[in-house]
Amino acid sequence: MLANLKKTMSSLEIAQITGKRHADLLRDIRKMEVAWEKIAKRKFAFSEYKDSTGRKQPMYELTKRECLYIGTKFNDEERAKLVLRWEELETQRQLSPAEQLLYNAQLLVQQEKKIQEHDERILQLEAKSTTRPQTFTIAGYATLNGIKMPLKLASNLGRKASRLCKMENIIPDEIPDPRFGMVKSYPVEILEEVFNDILVN
Numbered sequence: 001m002l003a004n005l006k007k008t009m010s011s012l013e014i015a016q017i018t019g020k021r022h023a024d025l026l027r028d029i030r031k032m033e034v035a036w037e038k039i040a041k042r043k044f045a046f047s048e049y050k051d052s053t054g055r056k057q058p059m060y061e062l063t064k065r066e067c068l069y070i071g072t073k074f075n076d077e078e079r080a081k082l083v084l085r086w087e088e089l090e091t092q093r094q095l096s097p098a099e100q101l102l103y104n105a106q107l108l109v110q111q112e113k114k115i116q117e118h119d120e121r122i123l124q125l126e127a128k129s130t131t132r133p134q135t136f137t138i139a140g141y142a143t144l145n146g147i148k149m150p151l152k153l154a155s156n157l158g159r160k161a162s163r164l165c166k167m168e169n170i171i172p173d174e175i176p177d178p179r180f181g182m183v184k185s186y187p188v189e190i191l192e193e194v195f196n197d198i199l200v201n
Helices: 011-018 022-040 064-073 076-091 097-128 138-144 151-167 188-194 196-200
Strands: 008-010 045-050 056-063 173-177 181-187
Touching (some): 008 011, 008 045, 008 076, 011 022, 011 056, 011 076, 011 097, 022 056, 022 064, 022 097, 056 064, 064 076, 138 151, 138 181, 138 188, 151 188, 181 188, 188 196
Antiparallel strands (some): 008 056, 045 056
């Protein structure tokens, strides 16, 4: 019966269907909400979910009409996937609470995997984007050596590398970073010394 069918789709699910990063989709939805509120006289339903660390993260719960409105900004393939998913929802039974919880968890895992892959691609670009041979950013050198690099540790190692460069009268290169603007790139011999304790351990 129609009354038992799912009436909304979360932005998390839309991101998974279309292959978009959830953070990027949320940004686009917020931009489009302004015009929707002006015409439809209501905002999109705002909700939350818990990520793998237990922290609450924002998401939207959108009706079919709202989804199709958001889909006007998608490319043809993404829009087709969204339409077909709604067709599936309208012909299937309502999930039980336990099934819905499992489904949401699976979506969350897939979305976080996409985020991780995206971040790894950025780090690989950092490693390759050098202004002269054998110079790398802190994050790029860590990636090449399979080292996890928290932001605080990267900052500390960067200061150490800068001090060593100053002592050796070396001027570090600077390269563009998609997250932090311009970042310094150091010669391998400097990085080997900076990372020595980490690589030994």
